[in-house]
Amino acid sequence: MKKLLQVDFDFNGPFADEMTDALSELAASINNEPGLIWKIWTESETSQLAGGIYLFDNEANAKAYLAMHSARLTAMGLSNIRGRIFDVNMALTSINQGPIAK
Amino acid sequence: MKKLLQVDFDFNGPFADEMTDALSELAASINNEPGLIWKIWTESETSQLAGGIYLFDNEANAKAYLAMHSARLTAMGLSNIRGRIFDVNMALTSINQGPIAK
Numbered sequence: 001m002k003k004l005l006q007v008d009f010d011f012n013g014p015f016a017d018e019m020t021d022a023l024s025e026l027a028a029s030i031n032n033e034p035g036l037i038w039k040i041w042t043e044s045e046t047s048q049l050a051g052g053i054y055l056f057d058n059e060a061n062a063k064a065y066l067a068m069h070s071a072r073l074t075a076m077g078l079s080n081i082r083g084r085i086f087d088v089n090m091a092l093t094s095i096n097q098g099p100i101a102k
Numbered sequence: 103m104k105k106l107l108q109v110d111f112d113f114n115g116p117f118a119d120e121m122t123d124a125l126s127e128l129a130a131s132i133n134n135e136p137g138l139i140w141k142i143w144t145e146s147e148t149s150q151l152a153g154g155i156y157l158f159d160n161e162a163n164a165k166a167y168l169a170m171h172s173a174r175l176t177a178m179g180l181s182n183i184r185g186r187i188f189d190v191n192m193a194l195t196s197i198n199q200g201p202i203a204k
């Protein structure tokens with residue numbers, strides 16, 4: 001069953017285009033992570049936060065990615081890393097046009 | 103500019119099909135909220151959490167929805183409500199097939 005992984009952490013930049021320049025190689029590498037279907041990259045200069053919303057093909061792959069990614073973020077000096085793995089309620093999501101194929 | 107709203111809160115059910123039955127009318131009403139593009143409904147019986155990932159057309163609509171929804175959840179007796187509004191880094195999201203049209 002597909003799982004949604006929600007991650008955020010304290011972040012003081014770079015944001016926007018500079019974030020893109022700094023992290024495009026990392027983004028490309030994420031396509032090679034087992035079970036990744038997609039990632040939405042989130043950022044807030046106002047709140048000094050960044051993170052991601054991920055869809056994985058199953059729970060084991062979501063858990064493995066979260067463990068690896070948390071360690072990587074910690075190694076980058078980032079803190080207050082919060083990761084949560086959720087089921088998607090597909091019936092309710094379909095009512096609201098959520099972009100997740102069955 | 104589109105904004106992503108991430109919400110979660112403590113939740114002890116109903117989950118899965120029973121959640122669908124309980125909340126389908128609420129889901130239908132959410133389609134009428136100003137600026138809503140989509141919502142992904144999240145739930146975790148394991149973690150005793152539920153929430154949603156929303157895409158809105160702009161920040162004012164995301165903020166207004168978060169204020170209204172937080173009050174509604176509180177009135178339903180739910181607690182530890184956490185809402186965060188993010189920009190989407192479109193370039194990085196495109197690299198990872200994130201389902202957000204430009």
